[in-house]
Amino acid sequence: MTIALPDRPLRGVDAPPDLTDAQFAAITQRIHRETGIVIGAAKRSMLISRLAHRLRHLGLTDFAAYIRVLDSVEGEEERHALISAITTNVTRFFREPHHFDALSEMALALVARARAGGRVRIWSAGCSTGQEPYSIAATLVDRAPEITQLDLRILATDIDAKVIETARRGIYDQASLGQDVPVSLRRHLQETPDGRLAVSSDLRSLIRFEPLNLLGIWPFTGQFDIVFCRNVVIYFDAETRHSLWRRFSSRILPQGQLFLGHSERMDPRLDPYFEPCGITRYRRTDRNLAEDGPSFPVGET
Template identity: 40%
Template structure:
């Protein structure tokens, strides 16, 4: 096999037919909607994978994916999605969680929370921080954190973050989250890590989940999907929520006609399932 030279690699382009194959693979396997306007970004990101895999060109690379190279499929989905997040992102959701949702659940047992599309873990760790403040050391409060990308899950489960990469609404939020340390590496408190079960899950494939949830977070994930896939996702979440359960979505996402899936808006990008 002849590898691309650096100059050839930088000039390597993707044919219309090859781009459509990428669009098809991304859609059928992960639900990603790759419009023509995203083509330059797709080409730029996958060029790196062409070179990293030693593929001759994009056609060779796409064949590798089509033949079921599992490891490269993981890199493929990671390359095409952006894992931009931070602790307590969209703070109004966490304020609502602390002031309204969790107090309602204090008398409940076996509280279940799902962070779907958890990325590198900032979201579920932020949820755990609020949960611990409300529920203390109760062992029946559990958080499921899922993502399709195994690389970000490994990072998230480790619970270590470089101090230069994290930002907080306040110093108190930082103290609640991390063990005391003078190191440049911040370690999430063990009590918070123990509340979370990190698992790999593809949201457009059948969900191997048997329980229903009190709260579901799925923020800035549906933006990668087309409208039909989004509608199926919202309906799926509603079916997995308890009566009166809450769903939080991203700031640029909306549920059209939430009443059709037994949901009602209760705040900014916040919804509640109808009480039975």
């Protein structure tokens, strides 16, 4: 659920330095290469606003110096900070509730397989600050409380390591839950001494949070029954979206499902591998991807 630059700059930025066309191209090309996010000319002032904070933090006076830091051997920490600076995380519990209604309907079959000794895996790809995977876990536990004792686990990843730390803590302001907190979630929240809400250990035990760039190497094996990748690729170009979804197809079990965001639609070129089965939900067909050649560069598994 990590998305790029919003349509208004951050407040409190006074007279940011000039960004030349060449510098804008160098930075946006790096962002696209490393994250898949496309930042066009219309977002130029937003980029300047965001990165002006980084220049001040580093004590730099211009973008030329900032680019030298990004290109340096010692610049790895700042390259991570760049990703955090140009992304914003828009999420909430049970966002797009029809998806969780569908998951609830699927839950009994998943749990039955786990009860029989099977392995069930779900991936929240682009999990932001954790509301999505906690909503997934709450939906499943609501249908079958014993799943914490079964081989059913949720992998939750995001490119931004800072939001992963927030997700791991699982502590949220009460205002972030909105007015109508589902019973399936409320029973798993405990008030902290400072008036915030902490997610129960039962839900946290089902989820493994890890930082991960979806365009990089996926350091795990195996396939998933369900992948949530919602509102992640809306700033990707068409070919990057195609490559990622094709890559997902190799990691989703036949008859497994891919959940996309409300404004995202599957690339028609992938119709042999995904068939629509609900609102922005796609079922993996039985077509073997190997029949059509590799889905991503060798080594990216």
